[in-house]
Amino acid sequence: xxxxxxxxxxxxxxxxxxxSIIGKAREACKxxxxxxxxxxxxxxxxxxxxxxxxxxxxxxxxxPEPIIRGVEALQxxxxxxxxxxxxxxxxxxxxxxxxxxxxxxxxxxxxxxYEGVDERVRAVVDEEISIGDYVLTGGELAALVLVDxxxxxxxxxxxxxxxxxxxxxxxxxxxxxxxxRPREFAGRRVPEVLISxxxxxxxxxxxxxxxxxxxxxxxxxISRARLSDEDQRILExxxxxxxxx
Ligand code: 6GU
Numbered sequence: 265x266x267x268x269x270x271x272x273x274x275x276x277x278x279x280x281x282x283x284s285i286i287g288k289a290r291e292a293c294k295x296x297x298x299x300x301x302x303x304x305x306x307x308x309x310x311x312x313x314x315x316x317x318x319x320x321x322x323x324x325x326x327x328p329e330p331i332i333r334g335v336e337a338l339q340x341x342x343x344x345x346x347x348x349x350x351x352x353x354x355x356x357x358x359x360x361x362x363x364x365x366x367x368x369x370x371x372x373x374x375x376x377x378y379e380g381v382d383e384r385v386r387a388v389v390d391e392e393i394s395i396g397d398y399v400l401t402g403g404e405l406a407a408l409v410l411v412d413x414x415x416x417x418x419x420x421x422x423x424x425x426x427x428x429x430x431x432x433x434x435x436x437x438x439x440x441x442x443x444x445r446p447r448e449f450a451g452r453r454v455p456e457v458l459i460s461x462x463x464x465x466x467x468x469x470x471x472x473x474x475x476x477x478x479x480x481x482x483x484x485x486i487s488r489a490r491l492s493d494e495d496q497r498i499l500e501x502x503x504x505x506x507x508x509x
Contacts, residue, residue, distance in 0.1 A: 265366070265418050266296045267411050268345065270334045271375040272313060274299035276404045286412060289421040297411065305337065306330040314377075318379055323379030331374060331381060335388045338372050345370035347390045348380070350403030350410070354392030357410065361393070365410075366417035373410065375403035432474050436489040438482060442475035472498050479503065 269277060281287065289295045303311045307329070314324040335347055346368045355361070365371060368397055374381075374389070386392075395406040415421055422428055432439045443454040457469045475498050478485050492498070 265294075265368070265415070266343075266345070266370040267415075268298045268338050268370065268372045269375065269407055269411075270300050270302050270331065270338075270372065271404055271407070272302050272377055273375075273402070273404055274301050275358045277408065280408050280409070285421065287442055289415055289418070292420070294418055294420050294455060295415045300334055300338065302326075304331050305334040308440070317379070321379075324378060325379060326381040328382040328384045331385050332388055335372060335374070335375040344367040345372040347372045347374070347388055348383065348410070349374045349376065349389040349392045350394075350406040351376050351380070351392050352394045352399055354394040356397070357413070357492055358393050359413075362410075362413045363417055364435055365414050371414070371468065373403075375407050377402040377404075429478070436485055437474050437478045438485070440477065465477075471495070474501075475499055476502055 271277070277297070280291070281297055286295070286297075290297060301311055306313050306327070311330075313330050314326050317323070317325050329509065339345065339347075346365070348365075348371055351372060374385070393406070393410060395409050400406060418430055441455075443458060447454050447459065455469070457465050460466070471494075475486075475491075475495060477504060478489075479499060486499070
């Protein structure tokens with residue numbers, strides 16, 4: 265999979281995409297990440313990429329021509345790409361969207377800066393994405409989040425040990441609590457069931473903890489999740505209601 269990133273700050277992407285799992289996936293050519301400086305598509309001696317807003321107001325607006333010229337230059341390459349604009353006005357990113365985007369062979373990701381981009385940039389955009397309801401200084405950190413989340417869904421990027429289907433979040437719920445050695449730390453013991461060797465009991469405990477955590481911390485996720493009859497029974501025990509209404 266190819267990620268082409270259009271940004272005014274390509275250096276912001278370097279170290280986050282070098283280390284760990286994404287760095288290894290790049291070395292193994294499972295993913296290709298190309299960085300393009302929007303300034304390189306700007307014209308004139310000063311290669312200006314922003315300007316004052318018509319109608320007045322605070323802040324600077326990213327000019328349309330450099331971004332659109334950049335997208336058009338990249339779209340001349342194969343395979344054709346889905347064009348994404350990172351903006352707080354976009355659809356909030358969720359795991360289902362991440363999985364859908366991982367089906368594309370290539371994404372072009374535009375990082376907006378300043379107070380926004382000229383509205384006419386939207387003519388070349390297929391999809392607008394936000395990473396949550398808070399304001400960042402620019403789309404770069406959001407693009408890094410998107411690339412990381414999408415890349416780890418690509419077959420071969422995660423090892424068997426960290427297979428993405430096992431994420432409880434990919435089933436729309438939070439993870440159960442995890443423990444490693446030592447068995448006792450600062451007077452707190454690992455739950456007995458986890459050292460019992462009873463795999464069925466362990467699975468049941470983990471499912472119940474997943475449901476309990478999600479119910480306590482993210483009841484909104486419970487209403488979206490597909491739950492088995494057994495899950496419903498566990499939830500009823502937890503709070504004396506059905507948990508889904
Ligand atoms: Cl995509 N951009 C900016 N500037 N702020 C954000 C965001 C994106 N997503 C959440 N906040």
